[in-house]
């Protein structure tokens with residue numbers, strides 16, 4: 001036992017030294033190498049245990065995600081319409097050409113992008129405001145937080161229906177405010193209502209994530225900025241935001257991916273009428289309603305690829321977002 | 332540069348806590364003042380009020396003669412150094428130090444020049460392009476100091492700036508701070524709970540307890556002439572010895588034998604509400620091995636004999652610990668001090684006596700030793716109010732004074 005204890009201790013010490021930067025990396029490596037021989041067996045066993053512990057989760061992941069993804073890719077390479085099952089055949093990338101040269105697809109893609117960008121941007125601003133309020137309130141903190149989170153707790157479809165009824169001419173209170181016009185029958189106003197419903201529902205979620213970020217900003221840092229001569233706005237932009245950056249990026253990533261797959265609000269509010277379909281709606285219409293597995297799968301794969309690109313970009317941004325990291329951006 | 336005046340300044344928090352109570356303090360231009368006291372006594376709150384980070388509940392604060400109660404921190408032109416350093420993690424050392432200057436909208440040229448200058452003074456030149464995360468504790472501390480001095484503010488406020496450093500570095504940085512302050516001549520208020528820092532750094536020391544100022548004065552004055560039990564016990568390391576004393580037949584009955592008293596103390600004790608029981612305070616260096624003193628000196632004190640517990644030889648002198656029988660001195664102040672010191676110093680049956688004897692003393696552990704102590708240097712305290720009865724017009728004259 002005593003043989004093991006020493007290298008493990010050295011390892012811990014080396015580990016503890018690492019955050020102090022590049023210079024510490026050399027002694028850390030040396031310590032690790034010095035302790036190498038007696039440790040390797042130990043380490044290999046540890047690694048094997050690690051894999052074993054991961055295995056069940058990895059297996060489930062493969063079964064429930066990798067298989068459907070690969071199967072969709074396979075389907076997307078075929079002409080496969082359930083109404084004409086006999087015409088099934090492998091067509092390579094023909095489906096992709098069909099989709100990517102199709103106006104419906106690009107309209108839906110544009111709508112989705114618009115909804116994503118607008119809702120996430122507005123949610124970020126509102127969420128930040130809400131987070132600041134929740135962070136600062138001293139009295140009735142619990143009540144304020146609970147109240148703010150209610151929209152997020154309501155099932156989307158239920159909320160969407162209440163929006164729809166509210167905007168229905170004659171019966172809806174919101175429609176009546178606008179002289180009984182029917183905003184859900186026009187494209188621009190429909191999109192605006194869809195975005196409003198989305199923002200209303202998910203701003204609290206954004207606020208919650210941002211509040212976790214706010215808690216990361218040390219009180220002393222803000223005090224220091226005050227005495228250094230910063231106004232409230234300068235404290236926010238020059239001290240709080242940079243320190244919160246990782247939390248903001250996480251919140252943006254979650255919300256962007258979520259927003260890009262927008263479905264239920266559109267489904268209930270307009271059912272994709274007046275060119276308000278998102279890509280998810282379009283894929284659904286082709287797959288489930290149109291029973292065209294080939295084209296539907298192609299769209300699903302394209303959505304998957306877009307989401308993957310968004311995630312990749314954000315993760316790239318994270319890499320340099322950690323405060324104090326040397327390769328972070330320099331002004 | 333400016334003077335700072337606190338005029339009956341108080342702070343009450345919304346939850347009803349009174350953290351600071353009627354603090355009167357005049358800090359002269361260029362003076363180095365230390366706020367010291369046990370944890371929770373309101374030092375940080377006082378400093379934050381001077382900085383403008385906390386509102387003042389009542390009283391007036393003047394910087395350079397101007398009332399600043401309602402001014403925002405940014406309009407007070409003071410710089411603050413925090414225990415946590417509070418460096419901006421996303422900025423390099425250079426950017427951190429330039430931050431206050433950039434906010435003041437100085438031109439790039441001047442900023443660069445000032446930052447380089449400050450960096451040179453603090454030996455940070457090689458580190459200017461590093462991020463705080465890649466600095467050692469001492470280096471971060473220096474950056475925090477640098478950020479404070481680049482701006483040449485009216486005053487520096489420092490809240491336990493050295494507490495997060497290890498002992499050796501702390502001593503080193505203490506001289507850096509001291510030298511810097513003398514060089515710049517900027518009014519400085521420095522908070523610490525370390526009495527050694529308080530004794531060595533400041534021109535004047537303010538001792539606080541429970542939000543109230545106990546005594547203000549140069550370190551040596553606080554050491555020699557403490558106004559009350561709390562100040563006497565707080566200043567000095569090892570701290571003053573406190574013993575129970577009973578007034579009987581014009582003498583003091585103590586565990587160290589009977590102690591005669593002079594005319595002045597007698598008059599104090601003859602007042603109607605005078606206490607019958609006192610606390611006797613003797614500093615360790617006012618003891619001496621009875622075998623080593625001449626007759627003239629002997630006459631100025633009294634002797635006692637006690638068993639030696641421990642001898643610690645420091646080379647220049649010896650710390651000798653005795654246990655003496657008898658009732659222990661008790662007072663609210665002493666309990667508070669004990670709690671702050673971690674209680675270790677005041678625990679145990681009987682009284683523990685710490686003495687500092689000459690290195691020539693042949694004292695050995697376990698033996699009974701005759702020890703003399705100087706009556707001209709002792710203090711007598713009223714256990715109820717904590718007042719120092721031997722203090723006359725701010726001077727302490729011992730028990731025998733006429």
Ligand SMILES: Nc1ncnc2c1ncn2[C@@H]1O[C@H](COP(=O)(O)OP(=O)(O)OP(=O)(O)O)[C@@H](O)[C@H]1O
Pocket residue numbers: 344345346348349350369370371372373374375376377524
């Ligand atoms: N925001 C607050 N609300 C209520 N009470 C507070 C608040 N801040 C501080 N206090 C109380 O005020 C008193 C003084 O606090 P302060 O921070 O000034 O102590 P301190 O002397 O700096 O102590 P330390 O040496 O531990 O830093 C403490 O009793 C503390 O509990």
Ligand SMILES: [Mg+2]
Pocket residue numbers: 374375376490
């Ligand atoms: Mg404090």
